[in-house]
Amino acid sequence: DTAVSQTPKYLVTQMGNDKSIKCEQNLGHDTMYWYKQDSKKFLKIMFSYNNKELIINETVPNRFSPKSPDKAHLNLHINSLELGDSAVYFCASSQGTGFLNEQFFGPGTRLTVL
Amino acid sequence: SQELEQSPQSLIVQEGKNLTINCTSSKTLYGLYWYKQKYGEGLIFLMMLQKGGEEKSHEKITAKLDEKKQQSSLHITASQPSHAGIYLCGADMNRDDKIIFGKGTRLHILP
Numbered sequence: 412d413t414a415v416s417q418t419p420k421y422l423v424t425q426m427g428n429d430k431s432i433k434c435e436q437n438l439g440h441d442t443m444y445w446y447k448q449d450s451k452k453f454l455k456i457m458f459s460y461n462n463k464e465l466i467i468n469e470t471v472p473n474r475f476s477p478k479s480p481d482k483a484h485l486n487l488h489i490n491s492l493e494l495g496d497s498a499v500y501f502c503a504s505s506q507g508t509g510f511l512n513e514q515f516f517g518p519g520t521r522l523t524v525l
Numbered sequence: 526s527q528e529l530e531q532s533p534q535s536l537i538v539q540e541g542k543n544l545t546i547n548c549t550s551s552k553t554l555y556g557l558y559w560y561k562q563k564y565g566e567g568l569i570f571l572m573m574l575q576k577g578g579e580e581k582s583h584e585k586i587t588a589k590l591d592e593k594k595q596q597s598s599l600h601i602t603a604s605q606p607s608h609a610g611i612y613l614c615g616a617d618m619n620r621d622d623k624i625i626f627g628k629g630t631r632l633h634i635l636p
Contacts, residue, residue, distance in 0.1 A: 415567070454568075454613060454626040467623055501567060514624070516560075516568035 414438050415517040417502050423523045424492055431488045432520045434502030440515075442466075442508050443485035445477060446501040448519070454501070460485055461508050489522075497524045528552070528618050531627035538604050539635050546599045546630045548614030554594045555617045558624065562611040571599075571612075601632075609634045 415436045424430055436443060444467075445457040458477045459467035465477070474490040489496060499519045505512035530549045538544045548557065559571040572581045574590035574597060581588055585602045601608055615626040 453628050454615070456623050456625075459623075469623075503568075513558075513570050513573065515570070518567040 415502055415504055415515050417500075417517040417520050419520060420518065421521050421523075423525065425525055426492055426494060428492050429488070429490045430492060430522070431486055432500055432502075432522070434485045434487070434517055436483055436502075436504040436515070436517075438504055438506075438515060440504040440506050441482060442505045442512065443479065443482075444503040444505075444514065445485065445487050446503065446516075448499040448501060450498070458485075458487075459508070466508065492522075492524045494524050497522055528625050529614060529616060529627035531612075531614060531630050533630060534628070535631040535633070537633045537635060540605060541603055544601050544604055544632070546612050546632070548597045548599070548616075548627055550595050550616060550618065552595070552618055554590070554597075555620050557590055557594075557597050558615040559588050559597070559599050560613045560615060560626075562613060562629070563609075568613065604632075604634050606634045606636060608632060 418433045442461045444459045446454050447457050448454045457469055457471050460479045463479045476488045479485045499521050501519045502517040503514040505514045532547045556575045558573050560568040561571055562568050572588045577592040577594045579590045587600045590597045611629045611631050613626050613629045615624040618625050
């Protein structure tokens with residue numbers, strides 16, 4: 412059973428397009444996250460939702476919009492894709508907020524913008 | 526500037542040898558995670574350290590957090606091919622529940 416799943420695993424698209432990445436967790440966790448890992452493998456948090464409410468919103472372009480329809484899902488929609496958006500995007504979840512809550516990561520979605 | 530520095534950036538080790546990866550911060554850490562990423566896969570939790578001087582072990586991997594809580598080391602004893610991957614340290618730097626990650630250390634194990 413996959414704890415944190417993401418779809419698609421790979422996404423290749425043209426500059427200017429709009430795309431979405433979906434994330435689902437079946438762990439019953441309250442908190443979900445989106446991270447971006449760039450080509451240098453640097454992992455940086457983008458957003459965090461707790462009980463469907465946005466609690467962390469790092470300096471991310473407005474073209475990125477997270478949506479949490481319920482506690483088990485956190486989707487990432489990206490408008491007007493740019494070359495610099497190419498990266499691996501990881502979804503994660505944890506029981507609650509705070510450092511003591513171990514985060515479980517999904518397998519990642521490799522986005523390539525041409 | 527990078528808040529968490531990992532060293533080395535990459536490491537090639539003969540199977541069976543021991544190795545150490547370091548994670549250093551200029552600030553006191555309020556807790557530190559070690560994760561492993563297998564090439565092309567997601568992150569796997571290894572260990573979490575909170576207290577100064579704390580040391581934890583899991584199988585052949587030992588992680589320590591120094592007394593000042595500014596440096597952590599990850600030590601692998603008798604390395605195996607299954608240890609290959611990217612090791613990331615992450616920490617809550619500002620007590621704001623955001624984990625900041627280091628750039629990772631790529632570990633290759635030679636048979």
